[in-house]
Amino acid sequence: MTALILDGKTLAASWEEQLTERVSALKNRSNGRTPILATILVGDDPASATYVKMKGNACRRVGMDSLAVEMPGSTSTEQLLAKIDELNNDPNVHGILLQHPVPEQIDERACFDAIALHKDVDGVTCLGFGRMAMGEDAYGCATPKGIMRILEHYKIDIEGKHAVVVGRSAILGKPMAMMLLEANATVTICHSRTKNLPDLIKQADILVGAVGKPEFIKAEWIKDGAVVVDAGYHPGGVGDIELAPLVDRVSAYTPVPGGVGPMTINTLIFQSVDSGEKAIA
Numbered sequence: 001m002t003a004l005i006l007d008g009k010t011l012a013a014s015w016e017e018q019l020t021e022r023v024s025a026l027k028n029r030s031n032g033r034t035p036i037l038a039t040i041l042v043g044d045d046p047a048s049a050t051y052v053k054m055k056g057n058a059c060r061r062v063g064m065d066s067l068a069v070e071m072p073g074s075t076s077t078e079q080l081l082a083k084i085d086e087l088n089n090d091p092n093v094h095g096i097l098l099q100h101p102v103p104e105q106i107d108e109r110a111c112f113d114a115i116a117l118h119k120d121v122d123g124v125t126c127l128g129f130g131r132m133a134m135g136e137d138a139y140g141c142a143t144p145k146g147i148m149r150i151l152e153h154y155k156i157d158i159e160g161k162h163a164v165v166v167g168r169s170a171i172l173g174k175p176m177a178m179m180l181l182e183a184n185a186t187v188t189i190c191h192s193r194t195k196n197l198p199d200l201i202k203q204a205d206i207l208v209g210a211v212g213k214p215e216f217i218k219a220e221w222i223k224d225g226a227v228v229v230d231a232g233y234h235p236g237g238v239g240d241i242e243l244a245p246l247v248d249r250v251s252a253y254t255p256v257p258g259g260v261g262p263m264t265i266n267t268l269i270f271q272s273v274d275s276g277e278k279a280i281a
C-alpha cells in the first residue's frame with residue numbers, strides 16, 4: 001500500500017494564496033486597513049521565539065500586519081493580564097496569540113482566558129473551547145483545527161471511525177478529541193496513566209499523536225491502513241510517532257516536518273483574517 005501523504009506544507013501554501021486575495025480585497029474596501037495579529041512572547045526560549053517569528057512571517061506573506069509583543073521572563077501574571085487587556089481594547093488588533101508555554105510563575109490559564117472571545121484566533125480560551133465542544137460558533141484551537149482542516153481537505157472519512165488521541169493537553173489533545181467527536185468519530189483519549197496503550201492504539205482507524213515525546217508511539221502498535229496524524233515537533237525533525245516504518249502500510253499520514261506544523265500556522269492566520277474582516281468591513 002502506498003500511503004497518501006497529508007501534505008500540510010503544500011496545502012498551507014495554496015491556502016495562503018486565497019488568504020492573500022481576501023486581505024487584498026479587504027484593503028480595497030477599507031482604505032488600506034488590514035487584519036492585525038498581536039503575538040505575545042514571554043521570556044527568551046529560542047524555540048518559542050522561532051515559532052512566533054514564523055507566525056509573524058506568515059502574516060506578512062498574506063499582506064496582514066502583526067504586532068510582536070515581547071515581555072521579559074520575569075513578567076508577572078498581573079503584568080501579562082494588563083497587556084492582554086490593552087490588546088483586547090485596541091481596535092486595531094483583531095487577533096491575539098499568547099505563545100505557550102509561559103514562564104512558570106505566570107498563571108497561563110488565567111491569561112489565556114483573559115483574551116476576548118472575538119480575538120481568540122488561536123482558540124485557547126475556556127469559553128471558545130466550550131462553545132466548540134458544544135458545536136457552537138468559535139475559533140478552533142489552531143493545531144487541532146489545522147488537523148481537522150487537513151483531514152477534511154483530503155476527504156478522510158471520520159464519521160463512525162475509531163479515533164485515538166494520545167495526549168490530553170489543553171491546546172492539543174483535549175480540543176482534538178472534541179473536534180473529532182463533533183465530526184462523529186468514536187473517540188478514545190489516551191494519556192500518561194493509560195494502561196495497555198499499545199492495545200488501544202492498535203484499534204485506531206485514525207491516530208493522533210499529541211504527547212510531546214519524540215517517537216514515543218511505536219510503529220508496531222499501529223494497525224495496517226490507519227490514518228496517522230503526528231502533531232509532535234522535536235529537534236531533528238521527528239514527531240511523536242515512529243513514522244518511517246509506517247509509510248507503506250498505513251493509508252495516510254502527516255509527515256514531520258511539513259504536515260501539522262504548517263497547518264497550525266495557516267489556521268491561526270485564517271482565523272485572524274476572518275476576525276479582521278468582521279471588525280473592519
Ligand SMILES: Nc1nc(=O)c2c([nH]1)NC[C@@H]1CN(c3ccc(C(=O)N[C@@H](CCC(=O)O)C(=O)O)cc3)C=[N+]21
Nearest residue numbers: 051098099100101122142143233257258259261262264
Ligand atoms: N498559543 C500557542 N499556540 C500554538 O499554536 C503553539 C504554541 N502556543 N506553542 C508552541 C506550539 C508549536 N507550534 C508550532 C507551529 C508550527 C510549527 C511548524 O510550522 N513546523 C514546521 C517545521 C519548523 C521548523 O523548521 O522547525 C513543520 O512542521 O513543517 C511547529 C510548531 C505552535 N504552537
